[in-house]
Every structure is written in C-alpha cells, then in structure tokens.
Amino acid sequence: MDAPAAGIWPAGGASEQECEDEGKQGAVLWSLEEALERQTLQIGASACGATAVLDVLRVLGLGEAAAEDANRCVRTRLRRNESALPDYLLSRSEAGATHAQLISGAEELSGGRVAGRFFHLHPQRRVRLGPWLARWIRRGAVPVATMNMQVAVPRGEEVPDAWHHQLMFGVAPNNAIFMANPLDVVSESEVHQRLCSESVLLIRREDVLQRFSPPCHLSSLSEGFTDPRWRTLDVEGQVRQMVLEEERGQSKMAHIVIPAAYSSGVTIFALRDSDLGRDLLTTPELPLL
Structure with missing residues (x-):
C-alpha cells in the first residue's frame, strides 16, 4: 500500500479523508460511566499489562478471567528490590511486560480467540493519533497504549518511575484520549509524546x-x-x-x-476469527515521518 501524501494513516482500508471525518465524530468502547464501573484496577505490582489484557477480553465480550491467570499468561516480571545494584537495574529494565507479552498473554488467556497487533510509534510516524484510534475503535477493535510516562511530565510534577500500559477506550471529538487504570482523559498531543519515546x-x-x-x-x-x-x-x-x-x-x-525492554506504541486487539481480526493482522506498519 502506498503511503498517503500527508496527515493520518488509514486504518483497516479506510481512506485518509474517511479516517479524518470519523475521528472528528469521536468513538468509544465504553462511556465514562461504564468505564468507571467496568474498568479493572491495577491487579498487582508491575501488572498494568495484565490488567489491560483483562479489560481487552471484557470489551471483546469474552467474559471475566482471574487476575492470577492474567499475570501467569502475560508472564509479568517483578522488580528485584532486594538485589544488589546491577541485578536491581536489570530487573527494572524489564519489570512488568512488553507489548509482545500482552499479545501472547491475551491469546493464551482467551484460548486463541484474541489476536493482537503492535504498531510502533517511535521513530515518529506519519499519523494523526486521535482519528487513527477512532477508526479502529469504530470497527470494534480495542487499543492498548504502551507509554513512557517519564515523557511529557507536567511542570511541577514528580517524574514517574515506570512505563505504563493503558486501555484506550475512546476518543473525544477534540481527539482527547479516554484511558483506563487509572480513569483519565488526556490530550492527543500528550499521549502521542509518551507513545513516541526511545526505549529507555x-x-x-x-x-x-x-x-x-x-x-x-x-x-x-x-x-x-x-x-x-x-x-x-x-x-x-x-x-x-x-x-x-x-x-x-x-x-x-x-x-x-x-535500557528499557519496552517499545512505545499501540497494540490493537480484535477477535481473531473475524474480518476485523484478519484486516488487523495484514494492515501495514505506520509509515515513518
């Protein structure tokens, strides 16, 4: 597929203008009220990835799963806080999970019914994040962000000490992104900065x-x-x-x-045995800026 001349990258076969127009309308998987009631709160230390996978299955209508099963399938890694400095730093570089662990964990936890596809956003890609996400969400796909939370820290706030996986359950008409665990609405530019980070x-x-x-x-x-x-x-x-x-x-x-084990970007999940799932797995990578 040829890259569009500028602007956003089509999702699932949409034209650039269609993607832009649908993004202006916004899109949600849950309302804010539903998210407040249905989101999974952090299930354990370094377990934001497993937490997000539980919500992916919930949004896709596959029911509930146990937190311990999610952690086992995602293979959540913990910090070795009592280790000497070199081993402690090594554990910090890989604590939690990578996007690859989320994809394999969701597949295992769902008995193979869920497929995931990771889209790199670093180095910088030619994409309008809000409309691109909205297009996928409107088709029923479920995005999960892998973000460096140490980027775009508001002035006066302490620098967080970790990356974070978060379910992205909606896009507002102004392209703000609705996030779960914790429930939040974040500007498109702020989210995009955190999604475009070196792996450090x-x-x-x-x-x-x-x-x-x-x-x-x-x-x-x-x-x-x-x-x-x-x-x-x-x-x-x-x-x-x-x-x-x-x-x-x-x-x-x-x-x-x-060094960090994680790559910044968005993992899109869908039911494997569906037109959407097949489109997801064959969609080209986002083009470099």
Whole structure:
C-alpha cells in the first residue's frame, strides 16, 4: 500500500479523508460511566499489562478471567528490590511486560480467540493519533497504549518511575484520549509524546545510591549484560559519576538512564476469527515521518 501524501494513516482500508471525518465524530468502547464501573484496577505490582489484557477480553465480550491467570499468561516480571545494584537495574529494565507479552498473554488467556497487533510509534510516524484510534475503535477493535510516562511530565510534577500500559477506550471529538487504570482523559498531543519515546528508563538517584555499597561489581553493567545498550548508554559510568557526586556532597544527577525492554506504541486487539481480526493482522506498519 502506498503511503498517503500527508496527515493520518488509514486504518483497516479506510481512506485518509474517511479516517479524518470519523475521528472528528469521536468513538468509544465504553462511556465514562461504564468505564468507571467496568474498568479493572491495577491487579498487582508491575501488572498494568495484565490488567489491560483483562479489560481487552471484557470489551471483546469474552467474559471475566482471574487476575492470577492474567499475570501467569502475560508472564509479568517483578522488580528485584532486594538485589544488589546491577541485578536491581536489570530487573527494572524489564519489570512488568512488553507489548509482545500482552499479545501472547491475551491469546493464551482467551484460548486463541484474541489476536493482537503492535504498531510502533517511535521513530515518529506519519499519523494523526486521535482519528487513527477512532477508526479502529469504530470497527470494534480495542487499543492498548504502551507509554513512557517519564515523557511529557507536567511542570511541577514528580517524574514517574515506570512505563505504563493503558486501555484506550475512546476518543473525544477534540481527539482527547479516554484511558483506563487509572480513569483519565488526556490530550492527543500528550499521549502521542509518551507513545513516541526511545526505549529507555530513568532510575531515581535514591534508588541507585541506596543499593550501592562497595564492593559492588559495576563492571557487569558494561560487560555482563547481553544488551549492548548498557555499554552504549555507559550505565556504569553514570553510576560512578552519581556516586562521586554523593561523595563530594553534590546532587546534580537526579536520575541515571538505562535500557528499557519496552517499545512505545499501540497494540490493537480484535477477535481473531473475524474480518476485523484478519484486516488487523495484514494492515501495514505506520509509515515513518
């Protein structure tokens, strides 16, 4: 399929103008009142992905599932808070779940009835997020955002310490996005910024320093992990600089930056044995800007 000249990318065969026009009307899977009653609140530590999968099945009419089954199918990973610093940082880089785990978890939890497709939004894509989401929602698909919540933090607010998966249950006529867990309405631009992020995670100063105590084998941050980004980001050097600042009574570095296992974007879910499900799995990737 050829990319449109500009603007939004069609969803499921729609023309660019159709997608734009339908986006202006908005689209919802639940009303705000229904979402307040039906949304699943966080089922456990680092379990926002499993929480979202439970709501995906609920929206698609597949009934209720147990929280422990969702966590098992998604294979939620936990932070190893009691570990020494290198292992703690490794656990932070992969705590929770990736979009791939959400897709496989939803498939397993639904007995194969649900299919998911992830759309990367980083690097930046040529898409109008609100109309694009609205088009999918109008066809009955269920979007889940994988967002870096450390991006687009409102002035004066503390930087969150994690990424987040959230069900996107609607789009307003002004393209604001309705989100669950927690229930929120967020501007299209703010959501889009969080959906277009490098795969990195900020770790707070206090979380680093309280786990650093000699002898601490920091060399594993450069040599012991298979992901080359630990060396590219010089995580070992960042930690040493933060420790040196602490010894000198300085506090310039509020965070270090480590690799994250997650990719920012949107996973669209649909019933596998449906025209929508087949369209979803064959729709091209969003074109690069």
